[in-house]
Amino acid sequence: MGRMQQRKGKEFEKLIAKLIGSTLGEWLGRNPDQYDENAGRDLLTRLPFCIQCSHGKAINVWKKLEEAHRSAGPGELSVAILRKDRHPIIAVMEIGEWLQLVAAALRNS
Numbered sequence: 361m362g363r364m365q366q367r368k369g370k371e372f373e374k375l376i377a378k379l380i381g382s383t384l385g386e387w388l389g390r391n392p393d394q395y396d397e398n399a400g401r402d403l404l405t406r407l408p409f410c411i412q413c414s415h416g417k418a419i420n421v422w423k424k425l426e427e428a429h430r431s432a433g434p435g436e437l438s439v440a441i442l443r444k445d446r447h448p449i450i451a452v453m454e455i456g457e458w459l460q461l462v463a464a465a466l467r468n469s
Contacts, residue, residue: 417445419444
């Protein structure tokens, strides 16, 4: 990965951390160990999510979601937060995990 791509990724992770933090009032930080062989958790948080971020021209959605899934701990939901150049930011989850999230939201409403 080139320097420009690393800078772009770092800035995107900081943007997502700030967006989630300001919306939910929850601290998120960048994972300093994200480039180890078990990469997949880009942001550290107390929220029950394993978050993998990616921003670029061509993003392999399945690969990013699998990276998050492999790094998720017990009880954590895997989410890939992605932005293709000049497109909106999206969050991708497996349907079963999304349904767990919706069920929890309905119980709390």
